[in-house]
Amino acid sequence: MIKELRKKLDARKISAEELTAEYLKRIAGLDKSLNSYVSVNPNAALAAKESQKRIDAGKAGMLTGIPVALKDILCTYDMPTTCSSKMLEGYTPPYDATVVKRLREDGAVFLGKLNMDEFAMGASTKTSYFGKTYNPYGKGCVPGGSSGGSGAAVAAELCAASLGSDTGGSIRQPAAFCGVTGHRPTYGLVSRFGGVAFASSLDQIGPLAESAEDCALVLQTIAGGDINDQTCAGKSFSAADVDEKRVKGMKIGVITELMGADVDEEVAAAVELAVKKFEALGAKVRRVSLPMLKHAVPVYYLISSAEASSNLSRFDGVRYGHRSANEGVFEEMISQNRAEGFGWEVKRRIMLGSYALCSGYYDDYYKRAVKLCGVIRAQYAEAFKDNDLLVSPTAPTTAYPYDEVPSNPAQMYLADICTVSAALAGLPSVSTPCGYSAAGMPIGLMLTGRRFDDAGVLSAAAAYERDFKCIPPALLNGGGL
Amino acid sequence: MTDIDIKWLARLSRIKFSDEELKRMQGDMVSIMELMDSLKSLPAPDDADFGNAAALKELRADEVRESYPPELLVSQSAGRKTEFGEGENFFTIPKIY
Numbered sequence: 001m002i003k004e005l006r007k008k009l010d011a012r013k014i015s016a017e018e019l020t021a022e023y024l025k026r027i028a029g030l031d032k033s034l035n036s037y038v039s040v041n042p043n044a045a046l047a048a049k050e051s052q053k054r055i056d057a058g059k060a061g062m063l064t065g066i067p068v069a070l071k072d073i074l075c076t077y078d079m080p081t082t083c084s085s086k087m088l089e090g091y092t093p094p095y096d097a098t099v100v101k102r103l104r105e106d107g108a109v110f111l112g113k114l115n116m117d118e119f120a121m122g123a124s125t126k127t128s129y130f131g132k133t134y135n136p137y138g139k140g141c142v143p144g145g146s147s148g149g150s151g152a153a154v155a156a157e158l159c160a161a162s163l164g165s166d167t168g169g170s171i172r173q174p175a176a177f178c179g180v181t182g183h184r185p186t187y188g189l190v191s192r193f194g195g196v197a198f199a200s201s202l203d204q205i206g207p208l209a210e211s212a213e214d215c216a217l218v219l220q221t222i223a224g225g226d227i228n229d230q231t232c233a234g235k236s237f238s239a240a241d242v243d244e245k246r247v248k249g250m251k252i253g254v255i256t257e258l259m260g261a262d263v264d265e266e267v268a269a270a271v272e273l274a275v276k277k278f279e280a281l282g283a284k285v286r287r288v289s290l291p292m293l294k295h296a297v298p299v300y301y302l303i304s305s306a307e308a309s310s311n312l313s314r315f316d317g318v319r320y321g322h323r324s325a326n327e328g329v330f331e332e333m334i335s336q337n338r339a340e341g342f343g344w345e346v347k348r349r350i351m352l353g354s355y356a357l358c359s360g361y362y363d364d365y366y367k368r369a370v371k372l373c374g375v376i377r378a379q380y381a382e383a384f385k386d387n388d389l390l391v392s393p394t395a396p397t398t399a400y401p402y403d404e405v406p407s408n409p410a411q412m413y414l415a416d417i418c419t420v421s422a423a424l425a426g427l428p429s430v431s432t433p434c435g436y437s438a439a440g441m442p443i444g445l446m447l448t449g450r451r452f453d454d455a456g457v458l459s460a461a462a463a464y465e466r467d468f469k470c471i472p473p474a475l476l477n478g479g480g481l
Numbered sequence: 482m483t484d485i486d487i488k489w490l491a492r493l494s495r496i497k498f499s500d501e502e503l504k505r506m507q508g509d510m511v512s513i514m515e516l517m518d519s520l521k522s523l524p525a526p527d528d529a530d531f532g533n534a535a536a537l538k539e540l541r542a543d544e545v546r547e548s549y550p551p552e553l554l555v556s557q558s559a560g561r562k563t564e565f566g567e568g569e570n571f572f573t574i575p576k577i578y
Binding site for chain 2: 095298318327331332339350354369408414
């Protein structure tokens with residue numbers, strides 16, 4: 001889609017202002033029921049005008065004039081950044097996240113900020129303070145999360161591409177649930193500076209778009225070293241390295257632990273069909289076992305919650321954020337601000353993280369989880385000696401109705417089984433649509449590669465997408481949500 | 482998880498809960514810790530790779546860089562005070578004790 005829009009903009013078949021106006025009109029019409037945006041950029045038309053000047057001057061970059069939207073976890077100096085939390089309601093940061101700055105420099109037009117689970121903690125957008133986002137495929141279903149707004153907005157064509165963040169699956173799972181492509185870059189490829197921190201050793205910012213090709217074009221702009229993020233490796237990424245022909249002769253392993261009984265039959269069947277397609281494209285497919293992946297969910301929740309309990313301690317209501325009317329003395333004020341500002345799921349994660357880190361339990365929980373994370377990384381390293389790519393479903397199920405979101409937290413966490421391991425190992429991992437359930441909900445195929453082989457996973461996804469026929473969401477066919 | 486544990490955790494987490502909320506959180510934490518305890522039976526090697534966080538590059542140069550104007554930074558605080566005179570920007574907090 002981005003290349004088509006680029007051609008139209010460069011050939012003056014449409015202006016950047018007209019294109020932005022078209023998207024804003026769609027948002028005004030469709031997002032009332034979808035609720036994918038937390039806020040719409042009041043200066044979008046002005047930004048489009050500036051982009052048009054660049055196009056007219058013959059200085060357009062790949063994204064100049066392209067309307068994109070940002071998960072509301074990414075700092076923007078000219079728009080509020082709320083993390084979909086009461087804690088940050090109305091907060092406008094003093095600076096742009098590095099990824100935002102790079103998109104701006106390339107001339108992308110920001111349409112607004114997208115809904116998410118509060119502080120990226122959740123898999124449905126149910127925990128957003130600003131209300132749920134609905135899946136454009138309908139039936140009262142969740143769009144996934146935490147980047148649910150990013151997935152839904154792309155699927156409903158309310159932006160040409162979006163940015164999300166992925167700590168344990170928050171780009172890939174909503175991409176799968178909304179029938180779009182979502183890429184979690186290798187840890188260290190994209191700067192995390194200005195992305196509000198959840199779990200710093202796991203967080204990565206990445207694109208969601210209509211195709212792997214579009215994801216690559218956005219990734220190319222946001223990737224690269226950053227003086228403000230010491231975990232950023234300083235590597236760049238070129239969309240030109242994405243080559244569908246790479247699939248021929250590629251060695252692909254199907255992860256047996258993620259194709260078991262806890263995966264819906266329809267999902268497993270669609271993934272098996274996709275695997276056959278890869279064989280037809282010339283890949284060599286085999287089954288591969290990574291036994292520790294079965295235990296990855298508690299490993300992920302201990303590490304990510306421990307880091308969250310520390311990262312979220314900055315939200316005390318003193319320098320920014322929610323401040324209670326009932327102050328008391330200093331410590332009471334902070335506890336009260338946090339009690340009023342945070343939602344239940346965020347409180348649960350902070351409590352779990354505090355427990356895992358505290359004296360007496362540290363060795364049994366946090367330290368053990370870090371060691372077992374090392375085992376997961378070692379098993380991936382072993383698997384990548386004989387495989388170029390590992391394949392699994394992105395989620396064990398398709399999107400489910402809101403009233404079926406599990407009330408038991410442990411049961412809810414276990415649904416992250418397919419995505420958390422690649423995050424723990426810092427690997428690049430993409431989700432692309434590979435089929436639809438009998439009820440018409442999209443099914444996601446997940447491709448995970450070696451560190452910094454983002455071009456490899458995106459090449460395979462692009463090759464798969466070549467002949468895959470996407471079914472448009474119910475919302476675009478006049479259906480209800 | 483005992484009543485004492487959950488109250489202590491709430492204190493550590495700097496979150497105020499009503500008695501009813503604390504009971505609900507206790508129930509949630511019992512369910513969550515059952516899942517976390519499933520790791521206890523697994524052998525955890527001491528020579529594990531410590532992961533993404535260890536991927537730190539060299540440190541940046543220790544040099545003065547331009548910062549943000551104080552009035553901009555203070556502007557987001559609900560407890561800001563600027564009435565002490567021009568160029569004076571304060572975050573305010575209640576008494577410590």
